[in-house]
Amino acid sequence: MKKLAIFDFDGTLFDSVDDVVKSFNEALTVYGFPTVTREEYIGSLGGNIDEIVSLVLKDNATPENLESFKNTYLKIYYGSKKENSLPFPGAHDILKELESRGVLLAINSNRFTDSIESFVEKFLEDVDFLSIEGHDFDIPTKPSPAGVNRIIEKAGVSVEDAIFIGDSSTDIETAKNAGVDCLIVKWGYGNEKDFENDYVLEAIDDVSEILNYF
Structure with missing residues (x-):
């Protein structure tokens, strides 16, 4: 697990x-x-x-x-008000369930860090993220493994203990470059080619399926 x-x-x-x-x-x-x-x-x-x-x-x-x-x-x-930007259904619940199981949580994105933090503060305030690694001009962006490597170092776990959960080919390449396993979600902005990538452990349809790996 x-x-x-x-x-x-x-x-x-x-x-x-x-x-x-x-x-x-x-x-x-x-x-x-x-x-x-x-x-x-x-x-x-x-x-x-x-x-x-x-x-x-x-x-x-x-x-x-x-x-x-x-x-x-x-x-x-x-x-802008960004009124249409919302967590996917079940995202908050799955994060809280993972947290209750003692799983460490982190975010690695090419969105600016301050933008991610503003959404987290608004919608996921009660979720304890170990680290949020967004776009920083001093750090290479995905698919570079730099952000994932920093998160793993901060977590104090091995690459075998980590899993990257994303929706696109960039996320797959990021996970591969970092040497961590990868899950792909089908509700995002990816495509069939991403879902069938050989590196992906599984392409999931429902957020609850994430729990199978914890």
Whole structure:
């Protein structure tokens, strides 16, 4: 049985993409760039914000546009109400059940750390996370194992005792690079190719299935 559960954030614990797409499209409109659909944006996910912006802007992704657009988007997003960003059904309950079993909990995401912390404080205040490793300019982002390695070191457990729970190919590669087992959830932003990846222990349909590994 595992001792440490490391969760991805967007698409795993929280359904947050609609508010992000809304803010992205507001920023794209400011610059007269083509807007994106929900599906097009999801297809750009995986890297940090710089990589996502580059994929969304496509031919408009000059260094000047990237920096300017990113700042505009972040101003719009951080100033928005984000009313559609909520924990997936059962996410809170499963975290509390894992906590009651003595499992250590952590988050590793390419979202900015302060943004993750704001959602945790609002919706998961009673959950005790050992560590929240978000996007930090001083630390490589997923699929680098840097965040997972820091969490494992802080937890004081072996890689065999840890499991990464995510929804995408980036999460699979992160787990693989860190040498930890990986579960993929089907309710997020991944696809069939991710669900069938040979490295994944299991692609699960229901959040309660996470408990099988603890």
